[in-house]
Amino acid sequence: MSLEDPYSILEKYLSAESYFVVGREFTRVDALEKALGRALFTEDYFVKYVYGNALFVKQVLSPHPHARIKGLHLKEALDVSGVRAVVTHRDIPGVNQVGYALPDQPLLAEGKVRYVGEVVALVAAESWERAVEASQLVRVDYEPLPYVLDPLEAMSRSDVLVHEEAGSNIAFRTKVRKGDVERGFSEAEVVVENEYRTHHQDHAYLETEAALAIPDSEGRVTIIGAAQHPHLARDITARVLGLPASRVKVVVPYLGGGFGGKDDEGPLTVAKAALVAYLTGRPAFIVYSREESIKVHPKREATIIRYKSGANREGKLTAIDVTIIHDTGAYANRAPFILWRATMHASGPYEVPNARVDGYAVYTNKVYQGSFRGFGNPSVQFAVERQMDLLAEKLGLDPVEFRLKNILRPGSRTLTNQVLDHSVGVGEALEKVSAKSGWSQKRREYSEYNKKDGRWRRGIGVGVAWHGISTSRGVPDWSNAVVKVEKDGSVTVYTGIVEMGQGSPTSSHVQIVSELLGVPPENVRVVFGTTEAPDTGATHASRGTGIGGIGVEVAAGRIRERLARLAGDVLGVEPDKLVFRDGRVYQRDNPERYVRWVDLVREAYAKGVELSATGYFFLPKGKFDDTVGQGFAYPAFSYIVVVSEVEVDTETGVVRVLRVWPALASGRIISPVQVEGQVEGAVVQGIGYTLYEQLVFDEKGSILNADFTDYVIPTVMEVPEVEKPIYVEDVYKYGAMGAKGVGEMALIPIPASIANAVSHALGVNVTRLPITPEYVLELTGSLKR
Structure with a gap:
């Protein structure tokens, strides 16, 4: 194999004896500009560059859960001073189809509407006030149709x-047969055997969603927008506009x-702004109000999970039988x-020899489900982990x-019979976090404490989870990046990965380049989130660093190999005996024998050594048989264990999370500070999902609490003490x-960990989320009706 072969590069730097930058404390390169308020978000570009010249776009939403569109009357809206366009499906020059997994979703409603909040038209005006005024004057003739809001009812009906x-x-539908x-x-x-229910959650x-589209005189359009995959946003926009992708x-x-x-x-927001800009020839800006955002955009799926599991007297799982029903809402989107x-993770991170799992994604006339941190896994792991506690009891x-006794280990076979040949540290993580949290002692102490009469109860619970990394089974996944060394020795990196707070391009990617080339981090610039960079895939599925960073590593590794050969010639040293660090390249056993990085770069330019490289890596995957749900499901799995300590007020039903101990088995920890931040943020978001957040729908499927007054999220007062994570670097x-x-x-x-702790505190069986005060009082028999 060539030294520049991607597999060789990954293998070489995987087994390095030590790292200088990777795994160390590191300050993100965007930290200062964000702290000082200089970092620009989508709306900032509008205010800074085109305010006064752009059209404001306001959406017209359906008030019906299910209705035929019989007529559109736009004249009254168009007569409003300053209104320049009212755009409907009839004005789309390309294809009015933005469905992701299935071709079932229009950008603008056509023929009929399928949920309250579906977008019917776009109003473009010279001011926000005029756009809002005109949007209320768009008249739509609707013929209401029967509708279904409950997935169980929807499954059984063919008349609606x-x-x-x-x-x-x-x-x-999905299935596993093992x-x-x-x-x-x-x-x-x-x-x-239990039935578990979980609820919708808003992001x-x-x-909120925003996009600024700027057309040019040659039929091209540039969009600055809030999306997690710029290339997908481009492709959807090009389809809607009927343009080649290269013109977007x-x-x-x-x-x-x-x-x-x-x-x-995000891609739909981008397409809406681009559509108005393309049709009017004017810059167009759209930003969702909070109410629009909550009503329009997809939610975490609501689920019904029927779970039966068995174990023998030695404490080994023998079988599971699971039915998973997802309330998909009006459109499939990412539902499949x-x-x-969810189906392929239905065993939890445990060995189960016999399994039957059936999954159903069910259309209803409600806002549709979509991607949300955990992507179908928190709900099913909640069910799994409650079952594990009950079986143990x-x-x-x-x-x-x-x-x-049942945990996955190297050599184990998963629910889909995939052999885990390496990178399985979940057992070690569970043992370590159990010891650190004082699990055994606290479990005994709280059990005794809860026997006393009194208002307060204490509990401690554990949740163990696994999560397939990258896209599933045979769905293609790749990483791609370009790294270029400039003549002064600074480095520019181009990647499609976006920065949404997680720090992949502004921390981890910088660390990888700095590690491989020995360049000070301040001399590395990452150009991220643009279709001018290679398509690196979406920034989702926890792939921003672990997958997105592969292309950066391969590209930087290729340049390092070229420069190592050149430096070896200059110093008379074997390339493999050189160290790249702190702006120098030196002999490992004689650091005084070195060449400065900037001098080596100049020599490379003089000798014709190419100092730019593409890092493309296509993840190898195995075969999968969908007819029985067996085979290669994911390239790798990350594992997480969380122990939670709670206090429950039996008079009010309020649950307070006091302390959380996390342990990760997620491979190499490239940026510990970033990971710690991700863990803390995820814990708080998980607490919100478990205890507080709940969308309320009326009898027509309209969301009643589409604001932050009534949609309750955790505040700093609800944040528990989160211990520093334990890292098992598998x-x-x-x-x-x-x-x-x-x-x-x-x-x-987190939901499972808290639910298990509440169950321990109260001696009850928690089977649904959120665990509201009303639900706690219902469980304890204290709810007064």
């Missing part, structure tokens, strides 16, 4: 179809939060992929002890420097 062309309200489930249950000493990012440019600046929501809605992930085993051979995913991890087991 959200999509007539589908012939059913079941949008997608071993002999009936035999597995016959061998079980104990069997536990509640600080920055998308730039994603800093994002004020994403969490998956701007992976789904979300359901698929029936067997008379400690919950941690029972888990360790390096992954195809990850950037051995990294796997981190961003989603700490959220996934």
